[in-house]
Amino acid sequence: MDNKFIVSSSPHVRSSEDTSYIMKQVIIALMPAALTSLYFFRLNALNVMFFCILGAVLSEYLYQKICKQESTIGDYSAVVTGLLLAFNVPASLPWWMCLMGSAFAIIVVKMVFGGIGHNFMNPALAARIFLLASFPVAMTAWTKTGVNWIGSTTLDAVTTATPLSFLKEGPAGLSALYDSGTSLTDMIVGNVGGCIGETSALLLIIGGVYLISKGIINYVIPVFYILTVFILSFILGGFNISFAIYQLFAGGLMLGAFFMLTDYTTSPMTVKGQIIYAVLAGIITTVIRLYGGYPEGASYSIVMVNVMTPLIDKYAKNRVFGEVSK
Structure with a gap:
């Protein structure tokens, strides 16, 4: 007779949803607003989102490579962090500041404390505050909507009040x-x-x-x-x-x-x-x-x-x- 009574440690109720599924849903939820930002801020918004996401994913990959840890970039959490950071900065922010902010979010706020699930504050917001303290002029140079049309090569902000x-x-x-x-x-x-x-x-x-x-x-x-x-x-x-x-x-x-x-x-x-x-x-x-x-x-x-x-x-x-x- 098979032993049907199995004793195991918690959790006893498990879900098929993993981190990558949750992060994909967050990305889907952010997509409409992201596409709208492309309409209003044109290539500047695309530039910021690309470099923030690139910086986050690259920082996590390199940190884990150097520390000989298993790579977790496949769970999309770094992508979400980069996208949320992009949503928290002006469309005119230079690409290298985007990379610096993403690196701070991933390495200092997330990975140093043990990776996903161990950060004590939101990495994207911590990076925003870091950038605001380090580059206050660039972080408060608001781009006026509808100015930078497709084909524009400048990343200079047009001063406007929020x-x-x-x-x-x-x-x-x-x-x-x-x-x-x-x-x-x-x-x-x-x-x-x-x-x-x-x-x-x-x-x-x-x-x-x-x-x-x-x-x-x-x-x-x-x-x-x-x-x-x-x-x-x-x-x-x-x-x-x-x-x-x-x-x-x-x-x-x-x-x-x-x-x-x-x-x-x-x-x-x-x-x-x-x-x-x-x-x-x-x-x-x-x-x-x-x-x-x-x-x-x-x-x-x-x-x-x-x-x-x-x-x-x-x-x-x-x-x-x-x-x-x-």
Whole structure:
């Protein structure tokens, strides 16, 4: 008689989905916004995406080759990191800065700490902050949409103000934003100056909904983050509903909500912890946007809550059934 009773260590429930499948789904979700950025920023966007992805994949391959480790570039995580970094920089960023940022993300933030699943903060956002501290002029030289047409050979940015630059002044900045010719529709579809990832908030939302429908992420973190920013912007903005709505579609809020905050490694494990995590990120984002020295607070807020995740997990644990009270 065959022994049907098999004892093994956890996990007892396994999934056929591996890292490469998850990363492919993330790439698919980002593709509509990536294609839209090519329409608005032309060859500059293609240049940035190519060199960011190349730098990430090459850095991971060379690091593991030198350290005599098994190559993991086939799981597409480096591709996702490079693409997300490209979404977090201006379309005018020089190619060598793209390579440097990708190398920092992969080697310093990811591989040194043990590779995928061991990084303590989002590698793409850490690289963005590194580039912003190292090359502040290049990282804030926003390219005006529709300027660099196919065939252009220049990577020089045309100076233009981003919507967040106007919203930094609070509700009073709405008038200047209207006068600049930037409408809410422009912000939703992505026809505004800024980072590549500020292209089409609508398509980023659609990409996020796609990931939720596939079970790659859940709705808790994006919804609580977006709601926190909206409510706090409404209150601190003098109960101006238009100001709060503009805040939602400005900058990299939607990119951060669906593609950055939801990173498995750097987000809490429990629903209770995820709510705390998302609300804290929303508070920090809004405070930086309205009172900080830099117009965009999404990237800094996400990195800050990333490092809080172990503490949140410690105090937001689920109750263990069968536990004997002390």
